[in-house]
Amino acid sequence: MRPDLSSLFFLAALLVTVKALSYNHDKGAGIGNISLDVHGDYLQTMTSLPFFPSIFAPTSEVVTNQLCRNDSLLFLSSLRNSTLWALKMLDGSAKFPTGLFAGVNHNMGNYGECLSLKASIPNNESPDRSFIGKYCLAKFEIPPSKLPPPTSDIWIQVKHSIDTVSEPSMNFLRWAICVPSTCSGEDLQSHLKYILPKLHQLKTLGIPVEDVDVAVDDSMCSTIEDNSGFTxxxxxxxxxxxxxxxxxxxxxxxxxxxxxxxxxxxxxxxxxxxxxxxxxxxxxxxxxxxxxxxxxxxxxxxxxxxxxxxxxxxxxxxxxxxxxxxxxxxxxxxxxxxxxxxxxxxxxxxxxxxxxxxxxxxxxxxxxxxxxxxxxxxxxxxxxxxxxxxxxxxxxxxxxxxxxxxxxxxxxxxxxxxxxx
Incomplete structure (x- = not known):
């Protein structure tokens, strides 16, 4: 049976992503200045994108929930070993935004895949601990008052979408991120607010990252155990x-x-x-x-x-x-x-x-x-x-x-x- 070409391409892209994440984590590369000595222009292009790898794991120093940080670090290290649950967690998050200028302001990832994963953490001193996937829908929004001057076609179209009632607004984006269940919406929000100004690639595109509002509360996050009981x-x-x-x-x-x-x-x-x-x-x-x-x-x-x-x-x-x-x-x-x-x-x-x-x-x-x-x-x-x-x-x-x-x-x-x- 001849293999499906699209499946092979997906697996290749996923392995490239995992390799880029693990290399960047090992070397301790800066968030804003991602510079990797790898073979192939394609891999270098992929790893230079602004959301690789920091946005997927709440590991920044502003996250006060130590359990969340530890499990997020475990997620990154498990990607190096191509662990199945870690691959599912990465695959459940949204990647490339598409259709932005067509009014598509939702990047939903894969809700079911994120909620179905379960990670078991071996512990020699106590019973094994485990956590499940938590699906969070982060909202990035540039307030209309803080939009750049409409001097380019991009911001002219964004301004037009806000002023026209029948047009979908282009000044906000909902982005799905799959994180460990030990992380709260507040942990992810603090992490994203800390990470966003450091993404220099977005600044080169003219996006005012300092003025972007990030919102992630617990109502935007869900796990498979949310509706298990009754009040x-x-x-x-x-x-x-x-x-x-x-x-x-x-x-x-x-x-x-x-x-x-x-x-x-x-x-x-x-x-x-x-x-x-x-x-x-x-x-x-x-x-x-x-x-x-x-x-x-x-x-x-x-x-x-x-x-x-x-x-x-x-x-x-x-x-x-x-x-x-x-x-x-x-x-x-x-x-x-x-x-x-x-x-x-x-x-x-x-x-x-x-x-x-x-x-x-x-x-x-x-x-x-x-x-x-x-x-x-x-x-x-x-x-x-x-x-x-x-x-x-x-x-x-x-x-x-x-x-x-x-x-x-x-x-x-x-x-x-x-x-x-």
Missing amino acids: YGQTAVICIMIAVLILICLGSAVDTFSGKVDVVPKGYFTEVLLCFSIWRNLSKLTDCYQPAAALGPVPGVKFLSMTLIIFGHRVLLSILQASDNPRFLTEKYDDLDVSVVLSGNLLVDTFFIITGYLLSYHFILESGRIKSAWNIFWIYLHRYIRLTPVYMFVLAFISTLYIKMGSGPEWNISASLESIY
């Missing part, structure tokens, strides 16, 4: 969900057998259980009867508006995620069929107008039938009691269990924002 809040919401599920089962059973057997007791408790019956609620939801005072198709228009709002939010979430071709997505705003869904402000305004109209219409009908102001107060109270429990449950679920519903490079960031706001 008190999550446990409480799960208990509420189980209690509601039990009520639904009991109510449906009572509704099913109430007309067939005489053992079902009658009374207030039975009526409360019947409120949770699947069959009774499903019958109400599918009832097409319209009273004489109904407004015909208006509730149907409200349903269509609500459906478009839900669909639009789902599409918008997909657009806001990392993409290898963001300009394709932004150009879709000009298409009529897509712009209908993405015009969220118009859809929401339509929904509010129809909802307000229906609410006012029914309120006027009730006001004509009920003359007492006290009874009108009960109309408001009834609506509050009907809507508030569902709203409270949705907020409780998003604040606690929503983060358990997924995983991924940016999941912790987006889920944390949803739970806070």
Whole structure:
């Protein structure tokens, strides 16, 4: 069988990287002035790139977490021996940024490979210690106020991307780095802030490295053990969900057998259980009867508006995620069929107008039938009691269990924002 040419190229490039890292680590070469006496122009070019090797391992003196520094040094030394877990850790990190001028500001690396690795550290005096991979998404950003003067085509395009709403911003970059799990987001952030000004190759490109803001907090990092347990809040919401599920089962059973057997007791408790019956609620939801005072198709228009709002939010979430071709997505705003869904402000305004109209219409009908102001107060109270429990449950679920519903490079960031706001 003839070997795959792309696989051979990848292995060759990886071995070259490992060799460059190990040589630079042995010689103690400076971070900014990487100068290696190696054979071949290709290897010399590869090792002179600014992110080899310092950015991948938090070993700088500003990292106060000694365990993190030791494990990062172990990572570099293990690369010299081509240890599998060290190769996976390097391979899980992002390398060459591509598509920067096409608006690609995310270099995601390999999330699954980073989280799956495990390093075992032999220890003669105590049981072997181990650590796993931690995937961190570092954010490098040049504030608009600190951008260089737009005297070149590069910075003119960067400035244009910031000023244009429909264009993906080019003044920031998210970079995936796989580090040992003993390192925190703060350790990696301190290391990157220390390393970045020393990368002289970036200065020669006109990048103001001193003005670049680096952000890496714990919400940007994840390990395979992050979602292993439950907090008190999550446990409480799960208990509420189980209690509601039990009520639904009991109510449906009572509704099913109430007309067939005489053992079902009658009374207030039975009526409360019947409120949770699947069959009774499903019958109400599918009832097409319209009273004489109904407004015909208006509730149907409200349903269509609500459906478009839900669909639009789902599409918008997909657009806001990392993409290898963001300009394709932004150009879709000009298409009529897509712009209908993405015009969220118009859809929401339509929904509010129809909802307000229906609410006012029914309120006027009730006001004509009920003359007492006290009874009108009960109309408001009834609506509050009907809507508030569902709203409270949705907020409780998003604040606690929503983060358990997924995983991924940016999941912790987006889920944390949803739970806070």
